[in-house]
Amino acid sequence: MLSLLACTIALQVPIIQPPRLRTILPNGAIVLVQKEPTVKGLVMQLFVSAQTAPDSPKTSGLRHLMEHFIAKGRTGTLDKRLETNGAFLTAETLRDMIVFTLKLRPADLKLGMSAVADIMQMGEIKPEDIAKETQIIREEQALEQPSSILAAEAWKLAFGDSGIDPEGDPDVIGSATAEQLRLLHRSSFVGPNLVLVVSGNVDLDEATQAAAATLTTVPPAKISPLPLRIGKAGTGSADVSGEARAVTAPNFNSELTSARLAAAFGIASEIPDSFVTYTPSERGGLIIVGETSDSTTLDKRLSKMDPATIFATGRSLARQWVKQQIAPDSDGYLRGMLIAQSSGLRPETMLDNLNRMTVEDFNAAVAEFQGRNAVAVIGHD
Amino acid sequence: MISLLCGLALAQADAPKLVKIDEPADADIAFALVAPLPKLGAQDMQLLECAVSSLQDGSEVYTGRTIRDLTDGRGVKCELLPDAVLISFQVPKESFSSGVAMLSSFVEQPSFRKESIQKAIAALTARPPTYWSLAMHPLPFDLKSTSRDELMTVFQRVFKPTSVTVACVGDVSKENLNQAWATKTANWKTLPDPRFPDDSVLAPPAGGVAGVSTAAFRGAEFSATDSSLPARLLALYALGSGKGSSLFRISRDEHGWSYQQDSYLWPTASGFQPVLLVACRANPDLSKRMAQLQQELNADADAWTEEDRARALGMAEATLLRDVPFGPILLGDHPLQGGQDERACISAYWQMKTGASWNPAHLLESMKSVDLPALKAAAQEIFAHSTLDLLPGK
Numbered sequence: 183m184l185s186l187l188a189c190t191i192a193l194q195v196p197i198i199q200p201p202r203l204r205t206i207l208p209n210g211a212i213v214l215v216q217k218e219p220t221v222k223g224l225v226m227q228l229f230v231s232a233q234t235a236p237d238s239p240k241t242s243g244l245r246h247l248m249e250h251f252i253a254k255g256r257t258g259t260l261d262k263r264l265e266t267n268g269a270f271l272t273a274e275t276l277r278d279m280i281v282f283t284l285k286l287r288p289a290d291l292k293l294g295m296s297a298v299a300d301i302m303q304m305g306e307i308k309p310e311d312i313a314k315e316t317q318i319i320r321e322e323q324a325l326e327q328p329s330s331i332l333a334a335e336a337w338k339l340a341f342g343d344s345g346i347d348p349e350g351d352p353d354v355i356g357s358a359t360a361e362q363l364r365l366l367h368r369s370s371f372v373g374p375n376l377v378l379v380v381s382g383n384v385d386l387d388e389a390t391q392a393a394a395a396t397l398t399t400v401p402p403a404k405i406s407p408l409p410l411r412i413g414k415a416g417t418g419s420a421d422v423s424g425e426a427r428a429v430t431a432p433n434f435n436s437e438l439t440s441a442r443l444a445a446a447f448g449i450a451s452e453i454p455d456s457f458v459t460y461t462p463s464e465r466g467g468l469i470i471v472g473e474t475s476d477s478t479t480l481d482k483r484l485s486k487m488d489p490a491t492i493f494a495t496g497r498s499l500a501r502q503w504v505k506q507q508i509a510p511d512s513d514g515y516l517r518g519m520l521i522a523q524s525s526g527l528r529p530e531t532m533l534d535n536l537n538r539m540t541v542e543d544f545n546a547a548v549a550e551f552q553g554r555n556a557v558a559v560i561g562h563d
Numbered sequence: 564m565i566s567l568l569c570g571l572a573l574a575q576a577d578a579p580k581l582v583k584i585d586e587p588a589d590a591d592i593a594f595a596l597v598a599p600l601p602k603l604g605a606q607d608m609q610l611l612e613c614a615v616s617s618l619q620d621g622s623e624v625y626t627g628r629t630i631r632d633l634t635d636g637r638g639v640k641c642e643l644l645p646d647a648v649l650i651s652f653q654v655p656k657e658s659f660s661s662g663v664a665m666l667s668s669f670v671e672q673p674s675f676r677k678e679s680i681q682k683a684i685a686a687l688t689a690r691p692p693t694y695w696s697l698a699m700h701p702l703p704f705d706l707k708s709t710s711r712d713e714l715m716t717v718f719q720r721v722f723k724p725t726s727v728t729v730a731c732v733g734d735v736s737k738e739n740l741n742q743a744w745a746t747k748t749a750n751w752k753t754l755p756d757p758r759f760p761d762d763s764v765l766a767p768p769a770g771g772v773a774g775v776s777t778a779a780f781r782g783a784e785f786s787a788t789d790s791s792l793p794a795r796l797l798a799l800y801a802l803g804s805g806k807g808s809s810l811f812r813i814s815r816d817e818h819g820w821s822y823q824q825d826s827y828l829w830p831t832a833s834g835f836q837p838v839l840l841v842a843c844r845a846n847p848d849l850s851k852r853m854a855q856l857q858q859e860l861n862a863d864a865d866a867w868t869e870e871d872r873a874r875a876l877g878m879a880e881a882t883l884l885r886d887v888p889f890g891p892i893l894l895g896d897h898p899l900q901g902g903q904d905e906r907a908c909i910s911a912y913w914q915m916k917t918g919a920s921w922n923p924a925h926l927l928e929s930m931k932s933v934d935l936p937a938l939k940a941a942a943q944e945i946f947a948h949s950t951l952d953l954l955p956g957k
Contacts, residue, residue: 261806477689
């Protein structure tokens with residue numbers, strides 16, 4: 183009786199799992215599972231690094247076109263299947279990666295994995311399909327927001343061809359062939375390019391096994407890291423209303439990046455209807471502050487801005503941004519994006535940097551936005 | 564006895580509506596206050612827009628820096644919706660009393676300092692219209708100057724002790740909220756409405772933005788308390804929400820005519836209006852294409868099956884229950900996105916609009932009881948009374 187009781191008690195002892203589990207598969211793909219007991223649904227994100235096929239003027243927009251095709255699933259019925267089950271898929275092409283995000287019911291791990299498997303394969307593509315999708319991408323580009331246009335110009339000024347707009351060149355997209363897309367797909371979907379993040383009230387081991395089984399079908403590959411982006415200052419114009427100032431962000435873990443992000447938030451807090459854009463990049467990127475009104479005040483306000491008055495606000499807003507990204511109800515987007523670039527990048531490092539940031543660090547970062555090291559994009563009135 | 568009953572009824576009708584949502588684990592408290600728009604002329608609407616924009620600079624008691632400190636740098640959002648004005652912010656839960664005081668101060672004692680008014684006029688004049696705002700909520704602004712008195716006159720037509728609905732989300736009791744709000748607003752006085760209010764009419768937008776045209780199919784308005792709301796809302800999900808929707812399949816996938824096409828439950832003064840919006844590159848065939856699109860949408864809705872109904876319900880579930888930021892219900896210019904602040908805003912807004920609590924699970928259950936014939940009928944109803952507004956891009 184005693185032994186039976188002991189056995190029962192032992193069986194009832196809960197197995198305490200860590201909050202997240204990262205697994206590197208034999209083919210180089212990474213699975214990150216985050217246990218979030220309080221969230222309303224299950225979120226799965228597939229990050230496909232661009233390191234094997236970075237955009238160049240000759241290939242500008244091909245990754246974007248591929249994203250459009252594979253997001254439909256092999257037979258074009260993926261969205262309907264997902265939406266009928268209360269799930270939703272979005273896809274976006276960034277400079278350093280493509281991100282597919284699935285928002286699912288809490289227990290729909292299996293459905294999510296079958297969707298990821300579907301996304302990872304490319305269906306048949308005919309020339310007329312490419313023509314129609316090119317037309318849709320042209321429609322997409324026509325709707326681009328002024329803030330995105332200002333940001334794209336800033337990237338071009340700072341980094342030239344290595345900062346090319348991931349939206350792409352419509353002429354390159356329009357002349358793409360099915361064979362080009364097939365080759366791009368083959369070079370992109372290799373183990374070391376892929377990170378699958380699963381966030382929700384899941385069992386870490388079960389979700390990791392399911393993700394591993396899904397990703398294990400892709401081949402391994404040897405990949406050399408892409409060179410760092412070396413930015414330069416400059417001034418340019420864009421055919422939209424507004425204005426933007428940008429400074430380089432070395433990489434996510436850098437103290438300089440933290441201070442510059444805090445400075446950007448601080449500056450933006452003083453300017454109504456302003457925006458801050460920062461996409462973390464291991465290769466180096468930009469932190470952009472801008473406004474899109476017809477009569478901009480950014481330049482004037484920046485020149486008169488006293489960093490001391492915005493230090494506390496800038497640091498607080500930067501901290502809030504990071505905390506939101508790693509909060510229990512977040513979807514693991516930032517963490518996944520960082521892992522997709524380097525195993526050493528962690529959101530918590532930026533929080534530590536922000537906590538350690540001195541007034542002098544912050545002042546220097548504000549001065550970067552004010553000074554000649556910045557990239558300035560001027561829109562029309 | 565009869566007079567006592569009447570007195571009680573009046574007192575209840577006059578009481579401000581306070582909504583409390585318990586979220587004890589939250590470190591913050593979110594406040595939202597919404598007031599419906601009275602019938603305003605075009606000139607008064609500009610004054611109100613200026614007032615709402617100036618309001619972000621604070622009240623007589625709570626100025627910019629204090630607001631930023633109290634809200635941890637997040638500030639206060641003041642938005643002019645098509646049918647209401649919405650004020651919202653979050654504070655750490657220890658600052659509940661200060662939050663109530665700040666909220667009441669905003670509506671009772673807005674500062675409308677000269678510099679704030681000038682800043683607001685400059686910002687609104689320089690605000691570039693977007694294709695979306697021109698199609699859905701055009702607010703042309705040509706006010707050159709105004710005064711605090713002018714702003715207060717229109718402001719107080721909107722914000723009255725009995726017109727506002729306040730929602731509070733976080734770790735606080737309903738009693739504390741009621742008591743704090745009653746104490747802070749005990750002396751709230753407003754001016755009487757003007758005898759001859761402005762009745763100038765808003766001119767329609769002269770044209771769209773460069774390179775983008777829009778087409779808006781607008782159905783007939785209906786009351787926010789209409790029992791057909793679930794059927795109409797489900798029809799909007801089926802028509803224009805998600806990549807399996809009729810609009811997406813026909814306009815984007817089949818014809819390649821557009822990248823963005825959505826359906827909205829658009830708020831109006833008297834209720835809601837179903838709207839289907841298509842945004843596309845400026846092109847000379849817009850009118851012809853949209854006429855064809857309307858026919859094809861009609862035919863598609865006629866041929867909907869249980870699969871389409873199930874897909875629409877799936878989308879509704881994702882957006883209403885799991886905060887997928889999509890769907891026909893908007894808060895200002897964006898769909899519901901989840902988060903404590905948004906829950907406060909939609910709770911206050913829905914209570915004001917429909918007289919009922921915001922209960923997305925209940926709304927979804929009502930939509931599940933809409934069968935296929937009723938769903939098709941709701942879609943056909945939208946088309947039967949729809950007008951098509953085209954706004955060609957410049």
